[in-house]
Each structure stands twice: as C-alpha cells, then as structure tokens.
Amino acid sequence: VTHSTGDLQGYLDAASAEPLHPAAREALTAALDTGFADPAALHRRGRNARLLLDNAREVVAATLGARPDEVTFTATGTAAIHQGTLGLLRGRSRVSPRLVHSAVEHSAVFAAATWNERWFGGTTDVLPVDRTGRLDLPAAQEALQEPAGALAVQAANQEVGTLQPLAEVAELAARREVPLFVDLAGTAGRSDALADLPAWAAASASAHTWGGPAGVGVLLVRKGARWRPPFPTDDRIDPRSTGFENVPAALGAAAALQATVAERAETGSRQRRLVERIRRTVPETVPDVEVVGDPDRRLPHVVTFSCLYVDGEALVTELDRLGFGVASGSACSASTLTPSHVLEAMGVLTHGNLRVSLTRETTEAEVTGFLEALPGVVRGIRERAGVR
Amino acid sequence: MSLPVDLELDCRDLRCPLPIIRLANAIGDVAVGQTVGVVARDVAARSDVPAWCRMREQEYVGEDTADDGVDRYVVRRLR
Numbered sequence: 082v083t084h085s086t087g088d089l090q091g092y093l094d095a096a097s098a099e100p101l102h103p104a105a106r107e108a109l110t111a112a113l114d115t116g117f118a119d120p121a122a123l124h125r126r127g128r129n130a131r132l133l134l135d136n137a138r139e140v141v142a143a144t145l146g147a148r149p150d151e152v153t154f155t156a157t158g159t160a161a162i163h164q165g166t167l168g169l170l171r172g173r174s175r176v177s178p179r180l181v182h183s184a185v186e187h188s189a190v191f192a193a194a195t196w197n198e199r200w201f202g203g204t205t206d207v208l209p210v211d212r213t214g215r216l217d218l219p220a221a222q223e224a225l226q227e228p229a230g231a232l233a234v235q236a237a238n239q240e241v242g243t244l245q246p247l248a249e250v251a252e253l254a255a256r257r258e259v260p261l262f263v264d265l266a267g268t269a270g271r272s273d274a275l276a277d278l279p280a281w282a283a284a285s286a287s288a289h290t291w292g293g294p295a296g297v298g299v300l301l302v303r304k305g306a307r308w309r310p311p312f313p314t315d316d317r318i319d320p321r322s323t324g325f326e327n328v329p330a331a332l333g334a335a336a337a338l339q340a341t342v343a344e345r346a347e348t349g350s351r352q353r354r355l356v357e358r359i360r361r362t363v364p365e366t367v368p369d370v371e372v373v374g375d376p377d378r379r380l381p382h383v384v385t386f387s388c389l390y391v392d393g394e395a396l397v398t399e400l401d402r403l404g405f406g407v408a409s410g411s412a413c414s415a416s417t418l419t420p421s422h423v424l425e426a427m428g429v430l431t432h433g434n435l436r437v438s439l440t441r442e443t444t445e446a447e448v449t450g451f452l453e454a455l456p457g458v459v460r461g462i463r464e465r466a467g468v469r
Numbered sequence: 470m471s472l473p474v475d476l477e478l479d480c481r482d483l484r485c486p487l488p489i490i491r492l493a494n495a496i497g498d499v500a501v502g503q504t505v506g507v508v509a510r511d512v513a514a515r516s517d518v519p520a521w522c523r524m525r526e527q528e529y530v531g532e533d534t535a536d537d538g539v540d541r542y543v544v545r546r547l548r
Contacts, residue, residue, distance in 0.1 A: 371524055389524060390490050411485065411513075420485070420513045430520040431513045432486035466487070469494050 089440065091404040091447060096239050096267065096383050096438035102292035102337035109294060109333030116328040121317055130328050137328075137335035144342050145265065145286065146275035147301045153321040154331045155298035158266055158287025160323060162189040163196070164300050164311065165283040168321070169231040169260045170197055172307030178203035181224045182233035183216045183245070184426035187264055190233050191422070201311075203230065213375040214243035214427045221250060225257040231282070235264040236274035239290075240410055240423040240436060241374035242267075242356075242383035247274060255280035260306060266290050267380050269299075270341035271349065282306035291341045292441065293334030296327060341441070348441045349381040355439055355448045356384045366456045373429045382439040385410070387424070388459050390468045391433030399458045400435075405451050410434045433459075472533045472543045474506035475499050481539055485513035489521050492544065496527065499546050507542045508535040518542035 089100055116133040118126035135149070142149040155161040170180060180194050184207050197203035206224050209217045216234060225232065232254050237244045247263065254261040260282035268274040270291035275281055283306060288297035300321055302308045310320050317324065341348075356379075364370050369389035388396070393411025400407055410421030411434040420431030437451070476499050480488035488509040499505055507518055515532070522529040522544055530543040 369524065371520075387520075389521065390486050390493065392486055420516060425516045428516065428520065430524065431516045432489065466490055467494070468490055 089442060091450070092406045092440060093437045093443065093447070093451065094406045094408050095440040095443075096290070096380075096436060097408055098289045098295065099292040100440055100442070101294060101333075102340050102441075104340035105293050105333035105337035108336035109329050112329035112332045116332060119325060120328060121325075133332050134326060134328050137331040140335035140339050141299055144338050145269060145284070145299070145301065146273055147284075148304060151301050151303055153300040153302070153319055154326045154334075155300050155323055156296060158264075158285055158290075158298040159187075159189040161285035161287070161298035161300040162187060162264060163193050164321060164323070165285050165302070166190060166193040166231060166233050166262050167197060167201070167311035168302065168308040169262055169283055169306065170201060170203060171309035171311050173230040173260060174201065174309075177228035177230045179206065179227070179229045180204075180231055180233065181206045181208065181221070181229050181259075183208045183210060183235065185210050185214050185216075185238050185240075185243075185423045186233055186235055187239070187266065188422070190264065197230075210426050212427055212429065214238050214241045214373070214423065215375060215378075216245050216250065218246060218249055218253070222253055225253055225259055229257070229259045231262055232259050233262040233264070235266070236268040236272075237266075237380050238374070238423060239267045239380075239383070240421060241385045241427070242379040243375040244268075244378045244380065247278060251278040251280050265299075267383070270338050271345055271381060275301075283308065288330075288334035288337065291334075291338055293337040294330045297330045297334040299334075344441065352381040352439045352441075352443070355443065355445065356382065356437075358448060359384045359437060359452065360386075362452050363455065366452065367459050370459075371430055373424070373427065383436065384438075385434065385436045387411075387430035388433035388435070389430065390466060391459055391462050392466065393432060393434050395462045396433060396435055396458065399462065400451075400454065403454050403458070405454065408436045408438070410436060472506070472530055472541075473504060474541070474543055475503040477506045477508060477535070477541070480507055480509040480511075480514070483509065484511050485517060488514050489517050492518065492521060493525070496525075496544070496546050501546050501548065504530060504543050504545045506533075506535070507544070508539050509542065510539055514542055515540070518544060
C-alpha cells in the first residue's frame with residue numbers, strides 16, 4: 082500500500098483534524114472484517130471483537146498514562162467531555178454542585194456547565210487566563226477555597242497552543258480534594274500530560290487530533306474516582322460506555338496513537354522548528370500582526386496570530402484559493418458570528434485571526450510557500466477594505 | 470456613566486473588522502489627548518478596540534453607551 086501525501090499539500094489545519102495515520106488505516110481496515118461482532122456477545126466472533134477492543138484499550142491506556150480498565154471509548158471527544166465532567170459532578174453532588182473551569186476550555190465544557198446548572202441545580206465559576214492563554218493560578222486557588230464538585234482544566238489550548246500549568250493545578254485540586262478533569266486534546270500522543278500528576282479524576286481525548294479516525298473519543302475515569310452516569314445508559318458491562326463501541330475505529334485510533342507516540346520525538350522537533358520559523362517570520366513580513374499564545378510552553382504543532390484590519394473569513398478563503406487550508410477564530414468566519422471565547426478571554430485581537438497547525442508530514446517547502454503567500458494576501462484584503 | 474468623547478464614530482451596523490478600520494482611519498482627525506468613541510453592536514469590538522489600542526500604543530479609556538443605548542468604546546489619542 083502506498084500513501085500518497087500529494088492531496089495533503091498545503092493542509093495546515095491538523096488541530097482540527099490530523100490526517101489518518103497509515104497505521105490506523107491498516108488496523109481499521111483489518112478490523113472491519115474481524116471486529117464487526119458485538120464485543121459483549123459470548124460467541125467466538127463476539128470474543129474476537131472483545132479481544133480487539135481490549136487491545137485498543139490497553140494501547141490507549143499505556144500511551145495516555147492510565148490503566149486499561151480506566152479507558153472507555155465514546156462517540157466523540159465532546160461526548161467524553163460531557164460524560165467526564167458531569168459524571169464527576171454527579172459523584173460529588175452531596176458535597177457541591179459547583180463546576181470550576183478555565184475560560185479557555187473547549188466549548189463542550191461550557192455546554193456541560195450550562196447543563197449542570199439547568200438539570201442538576203449546579204453553579205459555575207470560570208477562571209481567567211493571562212494574555213498568553215495560561216490559567217491564572219491564584220484565581221484557581223481562590224476559587225477552590227469554597228467546596229467544588231469538579232475542576233476542569235485542559236492540558237493545552239488547541240486554538241493558541243498554550244500549555245496549562247497542569248502540575249500546579251493538580252496539586253491545588255489534590256489539596257482541596259476536588260476531582261480534576263483534564264481535556265487532553267492536543268497533547269494526547271504528543272506529550273505525557275497525565276504523567277507525574279499528583280491527582281486527576283477523569284480525562285478526555287479525541288482520536289482525530291492524533292491521526293485516528295473521527296468519531297472516536299476517549300474517556301478516562303480513574304480507579305477510585307467517584308463517577309456516576311449523568312445520562313441514561315443501557316445494559317452493557319461498562320456504565321461509562323454509550324452503547325456498542327465502534328471496534329474497528331477504536332482499534333484504528335489506538336494504532337495511530339501508538340505510532341504517533343513512537344514518532345513524536347522526530348515529528349515534534351521538526352514541527353517546533355517550523356512553528357518557530359512562522360512565529361519569527363510573520364511579524365517581519367506582515368505589518369500590524371500579533372502572534373498569540375505562550376512562546377515557549379506550547380504545543381509543538383500550533384501557531385496562531387491576528388492581523389489588524391483583516392476579515393478572518395476573507396483570509397481563510399483567499400489562502401484556500403492559493404491551496405492553503407487554515408483555521409480562524411474570528412467571528413466573521415464562525416458559524417455563531419461571535420468571536421472565539423479563547424481570544425476574548427486572552428484579551429487579544431479577535432479579528433484577522435489565523436491558526437496554522439502542522440500535520441506530522443508538513444514540510445519545510447509547504448511552510449515556505451505559506452510564508453511567501455501570506456503578506457500579499459493580507460495586503461490585498463487591507464487595500465480592498467480601505468485601510469489607509 | 471458617560472465618558473467625554475470628542476469624535477463619535479457610528480459603526481452600529483458594521484461587522485468586524487470594519488469598526489476597527491474606521492477607528493484607525495479616524496484617530497488622526499482628533500488632536501493628541503482627545504478621544505474617539507466607537508459605537509458598535511458587533512460584540513467583537515469589545516475585545517478588539519482595547520487590543521487595537523495596545524497594538525497601536527493608544528489609550529483605551531473604557532466602555533459606556535451612546536444616546537440610543539448602543540455600546541460605545543472610547544479611545545484617547547496618545548501619538
């Protein structure tokens with residue numbers, strides 16, 4: 082089998098979806114035939130499917146720093162966030178119905194908070210971040226003076242790449258005995274966010290961020306953590322599962338994760354070098370640009386900047402016309418017509434925003450092409466908008 | 470509370486980034502030390518006017534409302 086990368090040329094939106102890893106394709110395709118049966122069934126085909134699922138669970142557990150019985154495959158990362166946060170809150174309902182989370186969490190955390198308020202009588206406290214998107218630790222400490230049902234903090238921000246001070250957060254949570262929920266999107270496969278944490282109670286991840294298929298989320302609930310199903314279940318063995326798992330996709334996700342971890346030293350250093358080049362070059366070649374996010378403590382593959390006076394949608398469309406696929410957190414390019422809550426919380430420019438995220442195969446030449454195209458695109462949009 | 474404004478820009482029906490472009494083009498129309506008020510319904514202006522001030526080294530004075538109750542973001546020209 083050959084894996085052509087030709088059609089990936091110019092695709093710089095890995096934080097939305099990393100292209101399927103060849104290892105995932107192989108495992109997934111094979112399991113479509115051997116892993117179709119119900120893993121809860123007692124017959125031979127069922128046992129085969131169960132073996133494949135257990136195998137996927139072991140691989141994911143080992144790579145993310147958990148035990149196999151702590152791993153559940155969910156339909157999406159969003160579902161894992163909902164199950165993880167709300168399940169911890171249900172488990173602590175006698176102590177406190179209050180969810181504390183950072184202002185730059187995935188929108189699924191905000192939606193879970195709203196659900197917790199509406200259906201479980203809960204309350205929410207949102208913790209501020211600094212200009213780089215990093216959690217304000219004193220504010221977290223202050224918020225945990227009162228009892229809380231759960232604390233949700235991401236390992237890294239997928240929009241701007243900033244890593245959160247997870248060790249300090251976990252220490253705070255442990256000291257106050259508040260269960261910590263960690264969204265691993267962005268770091269899963271790229272670094273060991275859960276390793277050496279003094280405490281975490283639940284976590285989530287999503288396979289399409291590391292080159293697994295979309296439609297596979299991972300929920301980790303730590304042994305001993307008090308977790309109760311927040312939604313209706315069925316009669317399957319695992320109360321955290323949301324039904325009959327997609328066994329072939331879970332196996333593909335696990336294979337991609339394993340391969341990504343094996344390659345990450347090389348991939349990460351290449352990506353870091355290319356991202357550093359973008360961070361350095363863009364402000365030199367494009368006037369009135371602000372590169373956002375922490376310059377050092379960051380994801381290896383994500384770089385975000387905002388261009389004054391530029392419509393984000395126009396930026397994405399023009400670059401797409403030239404063959405570059407990038408994302409924008411600007412309101413003009415969002416379905417909601419509101420700017421990114423992450424950029425807002427950081428207090429940085431929300432218009433003219435561009436997120437470039439490198440795939441494991443992004444080349445120096447692609448980055449060069451992008452850096453050569455960008456200044457003209459920005460200049461053109463500014464001229465048409467009447468910027469003097 | 471009403472902030473002193475020397476020049477008011479009607480950006481009520483403009484979407485991002487047009488209010489900021491209007492602000493940038495108008496800041497030279499007031500003297501150093503005077504203020505410009507950007508009246509905008511677009512919620513992005515709440516983040517983007519202060520961010521513009523920081524990037525262009527102007528002073529963000531604060532937020533109030535125009536006579537019709539629409540949000541107004543006030544900037545003082547420093548240079």
